[in-house]
Amino acid sequence: MKQSSGVRAKGSRAQSPVEPGRRERNKQEKRARIIAAARELFGSQGFADTTTQKIAEKADIGTGTLFLYAKSKEELLVMVFSGDMLEQAQNAFRHLPASGSLVDKLMHVFRYMIEYHDQDKELAKALLKEVTVLATSGPRRDLARLMHCIYSGIGDILAAGQAAGTIRQGVDPQLAAENLFAIYYLTLLNWISGEISKPRFLKRLRAKLAIGVEGLIEPAKTPQKSARRT
Amino acid sequence: MKQSSGVRAKGSRAQSPVEPGRRERNKQEKRARIIAAARELFGSQGFADTTTQKIAEKADIGTGTLFLYAKSKEELLVMVFSGDMLEQAQNAFRHLPASGSLVDKLMHVFRYMIEYHDQDKELAKALLKEVTVLATSGPRRDLARLMHCIYSGIGDILAAGQAAGTIRQGVDPQLAAENLFAIYYLTLLNWISGEISKPRFLKRLRAKLAIGVEGLIEPAKTPQKSARRT
């Protein structure tokens, strides 16, 4: 019933606020071995052909132990790659170009993610299948972090646009960010599932984002510049 | 090597262009039994707790036969419910209200689909997990029909709006339709995965669709009517 997450403050010198303790260290070290083994095997054999046995063997743990760290093979997959995806997303926002249109900025961000998935399309497919349903769901903490990073990153871009006066004040940046991500995400899934080529995909994505940004409404008969072909 | 899809034109009277033949009839009948059995069991026991054994038993076929009709348990799930979803989508467009804003119309359409999934959230979750990745992919014919129905339905609404002059001519209705569906879909997934209540979800969806329709761009300093709160 106690929580005792390796907090240890025994005896005299325990100056650093949290000292792990052997138990916690072992656990982390094992967790790291599991992730390393799974990453390598998923990468070389693919998701379906990698058995949990092989992962346990490679990580040098018992077969049952694996499921103490991930409740299922699918969760293991997410565990392995959600960290990578978060890093990729953070990089995307860190290297955001200062100039350029909103669509350019969005394409910059999404291209980082696209490049990541392009490394291994099969794996990406399996991964996205899991992520799609889990991402929004409660107890997947790491995915929640990823989604928050993405949504707040895009939200910040939009808020900056509002501050600069290029984006309507009335728009909730959070909701708009979710919209733009949704557009990206379904287009990504379409690409991952085969069919369409990468250049075509990128072009299509850009066109869709442009529509998402500009909206669908006819600008109420003001014969100004941007009204094309009547 | 021959194709011989039960075409049968034997002997004298074979006036109707394609007469099934016993083999094809058996197959269809068996397929129907499988779908009926699977639907009932998935509905009462849920996806995970329904074994393929139980389905085969209930459909009165061998365990192996099941996998002649669906390559996997997941495909079986899609087989069972994609027909329902298509019907639901067709109903939504059939009963489209003549008046109302674009957002109203979209909400009308999506509400039909939402009501369907609301009947059994757990099942919907399992179903959407499969559908999300397969929907776009090649060899899933029934899902392809579903997506085409949805996209062309929304596309038609938008094209009508263009004809009426309320929607910008420059917008590709197909791409815009995919955007609006994407907004709906990720919001749906978020709802299905728990957390948010139905009224909140509907409200949020409407707000997002409004943003998707109106766009994000500041209307270039024309102090006209529709510019809210400066």
Add this chain to the structure above:
DNA sequence: CTAATAAACTGATTATAGTCATAAATGAGA
């Protein structure tokens, strides 16, 4: 009709994800 061919069916069998009773390791208290 009969034989030959092809398609559809079958359930015993296999592969593997995930469980669970038991054992080992760890840390706290004395």
Add this chain to the structure above:
DNA sequence: TCTCATTTATGACTATAATCAGTTTATTAG
């Protein structure tokens, strides 16, 4: 140091999705 309680680890075991070699059934040709 030696208990004792709690957490973590283990691999034999179970459940079940999916396969496949062998069988049955339908169709076509003669």
